Amino acid sequence: MGLGIETRHQIARRAALEIERGMIVNLGIGIPTLVADYIPGNYGVMLHTENGILGMGGSPPPGKEDGNLSNAGGYPVTLIPGASYFDSATAFGIIRRGLLDITVLGALEVSEQGDIANWIVPGKRVPGMGGAIDLAQKSKKVIVLMNHSDKEGNPKIVKNCKLPLTVKRGAHMIITEKAVIDIENEKLVLREVMYPHSVEEVVESTGAPLEIRNEVMTFQ
Template identity: 80%
Template sequence: MGLGIETRHLIARRAALEIRPNMIVNLGIGIPTLVADYIPNDHGVLLHTENGILGMGGSPETGMEDGNLANAGGYPVTILAGASYFDSATAFGMIRRGLLDVTVLGALEVSEKGDIANWIVPGKRVPGMGGAIDLAQKAKKVIVLMNHTDKTGAPKIVKECSLPLTVQEGAHMIITEKAVIDVTEKKLVLREVMHPYTVKEVLETTGAPLSLPEKVAVFR
């Protein structure tokens, strides 16, 4: 079952707290796109897109869309004062040089080691992997936003990914509708639970061991 709009925004709002002033950030398609709406304009954050924008803003108001201004997913966006435009080759040059502080992306599975599978389900047609591999390998911090379980209720956080990998040991943090989890070198650490879920519910629906700190915070 897909996530409701309120839950999607809850995840995006939590992810935005990981973005510090003056960072260069890339937001993926889906829930990550919503993160732009929760970054204060006075933070000096520069949002980067693979199709060639540095300085992207949040979503435009209904009726104020510019047909020539879109993110890499084709959705209308705004720009901030001082934004710049360039071609995709330059956009990917920035990524591959390691200039992005954070990338926020979706995933189909994440393993306990931080392996990410997010570009294909075997047997299903896809337009391509886009910038997923470059972003997941080169950004200084990779935050994954996704459902905690799939449509059948099976965990998407697993000991080992069963789907083709995008990157090995690439994820630094996972945020779902149930939890905020840090990916460390040795283990997954349950940092927060999302209201109204409990630690017990998170543990029961996670397919990999979670380490518990002395206190697990609740995010509302």
């Protein structure tokens, strides 16, 4: 079952708290795009996109879209003061030089070691993996936003990924509709639960062991 709009925004709002002043950040397709709405305007954060923008803004008002200005997913965007354009080669050069402070992306599975599978389900047609491999390998911090379970109710946080990997040991944090989980030394550490879920519910619905080191806070 998909997540409701309020839950999607709750996840995005929590992810935005990891972004600090002056950072360069790449937001993936889906829930990650919503994170832009929760980054304070006075933070000086520059949003990067693989198709060649640094300084991307939010979505334009209806009727004000520019057909020549979109993010890597093809959705219309705006610019902030100081933004710049460049070709895709330069955009990927920024990624591969390790200049991105944070990448926020979606995933199909994440393992307890931080392995990410997010580009293909065998037997299904997809347009390609895009910049996922470079982004997940080279960013200083990778935050995964996703459903805690798949449509059949199976955990998406697992001991070992079954789907083809995008990157090994690439994820640093996972945020779902149920929990905020850090990945430290190839172990999953439960940091927070998302309201209205409980620690017991999160542990039961996670397909790998969770460490609980300190008091687990609730994010509303």
